[in-house]
Amino acid sequence: MEPAQVKRRNLPEFGHPVRPAKFCNTDRMFEVMEQRGIDGFVSYYDTNVYYFSGFTPSARHALQEANGLAAIVLSRHAPDHPIMLVGDQQFPFFLNQPTWITDIRAYAGGIRQLDLPDEHNGLHRFLPKAWAETEAGKHAAANYYIGLKAAVMSAISDLGLGRGRVATDNLSFAGSLDLPDAEIVDGYGMMKFVRSVKTAEELTMLRQATRINQLAIERTAAGWEKGQTWQEINHSYFRHAVELGGFVRGPSPLAVANPLPGEPDALLMQSLREMDYVIPEGAHIVIDGHGEWLEYCWDGGKTWIAGNEPTREGQRVADACGAALEEINAALVPGSTVSGLQALGRDVLRRHGLPRPEAAFIYFHGMGLEHGELEAPRGGGYTTGGALDWRMEKGMVVATHIFYPGDIRTRHWLEDITLVTDHGGETFFTWGTDFI
Numbered sequence: 001m002e003p004a005q006v007k008r009r010n011l012p013e014f015g016h017p018v019r020p021a022k023f024c025n026t027d028r029m030f031e032v033m034e035q036r037g038i039d040g041f042v043s044y045y046d047t048n049v050y051y052f053s054g055f056t057p058s059a060r061h062a063l064q065e066a067n068g069l070a071a072i073v074l075s076r077h078a079p080d081h082p083i084m085l086v087g088d089q090q091f092p093f094f095l096n097q098p099t100w101i102t103d104i105r106a107y108a109g110g111i112r113q114l115d116l117p118d119e120h121n122g123l124h125r126f127l128p129k130a131w132a133e134t135e136a137g138k139h140a141a142a143n144y145y146i147g148l149k150a151a152v153m154s155a156i157s158d159l160g161l162g163r164g165r166v167a168t169d170n171l172s173f174a175g176s177l178d179l180p181d182a183e184i185v186d187g188y189g190m191m192k193f194v195r196s197v198k199t200a201e202e203l204t205m206l207r208q209a210t211r212i213n214q215l216a217i218e219r220t221a222a223g224w225e226k227g228q229t230w231q232e233i234n235h236s237y238f239r240h241a242v243e244l245g246g247f248v249r250g251p252s253p254l255a256v257a258n259p260l261p262g263e264p265d266a267l268l269m270q271s272l273r274e275m276d277y278v279i280p281e282g283a284h285i286v287i288d289g290h291g292e293w294l295e296y297c298w299d300g301g302k303t304w305i306a307g308n309e310p311t312r313e314g315q316r317v318a319d320a321c322g323a324a325l326e327e328i329n330a331a332l333v334p335g336s337t338v339s340g341l342q343a344l345g346r347d348v349l350r351r352h353g354l355p356r357p358e359a360a361f362i363y364f365h366g367m368g369l370e371h372g373e374l375e376a377p378r379g380g381g382y383t384t385g386g387a388l389d390w391r392m393e394k395g396m397v398v399a400t401h402i403f404y405p406g407d408i409r410t411r412h413w414l415e416d417i418t419l420v421t422d423h424g425g426e427t428f429f430t431w432g433t434d435f436i
Helices: 026-035 046-053 088-095 135-142 148-158 188-195 200-222 230-243 312-330 338-351
Strands: 040-043 070-075 083-087 103-107 165-168 183-186 284-286 291-293 296-298 301-305 361-366 397-404 412-421 424-427
Touching: 026 188, 040 046, 040 148, 046 070, 046 083, 046 188, 070 148, 083 088, 083 148, 088 103, 103 135, 103 148, 200 230, 200 291, 200 296, 200 301, 200 412, 312 338, 312 397, 312 412, 312 424, 338 361, 338 397
Parallel strands: 040 165, 083 103, 165 183
Antiparallel strands: 040 070, 070 083, 284 301, 291 296, 301 412, 361 397, 397 412, 412 424
16 A cells, blocks of 8 residues: 655745765865874764764754764775664664765664563664665674674774774764774864865855755844834744754854943853843844754854944944955965954955944854864863964865944954855855845
């Protein structure tokens, strides 16, 4: 009998398509491994496992980055033979998601029935019979291990890495492995370096993520009514982003707050649920939307005036910030530096006659699977790159922020998402530099 036709209602505008079978930058990965004298790489960070395989556990929100349900083992000497280890309860993910990795092995995960003998446990409990009889299913069943440690050790042994120099993005997990003859090194920062330059597949996902953000912001602004509060704007943006097919996290999808009249003109980068007020008509509202599509992040926005036209001074500030962004984008070429781009943007503000150009914030960070795809100096802690004078590389995707402080009718925010090319920055937004 043919299954009944399902009538779908209220699907997200951009849906949830299947991810590409491969979108990671393996050429850059193996080149960096060779440069740093690394033979193998063991990944147990959820973000990096996703990067290499497209795998996301069904309970990703509950596990966090360092406590995933899968691992990847790579060898520089066998670049076409990555090995993936997946918890048995998560193995059905690959029923619908293609991946370039063909050696996928299963291990007994955390929901074994310990009061029953082994024959009552196993991969067969989680796989449809027809799929278990495929070559992939048979391979996984023949390579089934009790626990992640045993599964990873099998991959390390098969790839000949037991005596090599092995990097890992999780030194805590690596410490549990029995590798007395291997040299274990920290590869967490190395992965950020690898991910900083995007593949064509990643660029497609990032462009789509940015498109969702732009549409959600535009629809939020278009739906404004007198008497609406700041938190109602947050909720409206949240709703539009999800309806478009995106995913946003709390406590607020809008990352920058908007001080009330008479308050200091600081850049408030905490937009909490506890802060609420009726938006005054004519107020300049900073909109900076955060979220993700297919795990790739979006960021950015600009200034919206609630139900009114800008004042002459407000428009002058907007024109100056727009001109600064355009010149920065033109200079976003390989080799350009954060400090040089900041100085360039500030000089434009100065040329436009804005008072206090030194009070403006001009900063940058990499974009991808997070808002910080840059390798930080050892011991430097986590950074989005704003405090480091890093150099641009071709293929990086960069978030450029310009904030000019002022009162409720002159403050201005402009943020762009841009691909670094040999000919300057290629912006992902399509809405120009003026007000929303």
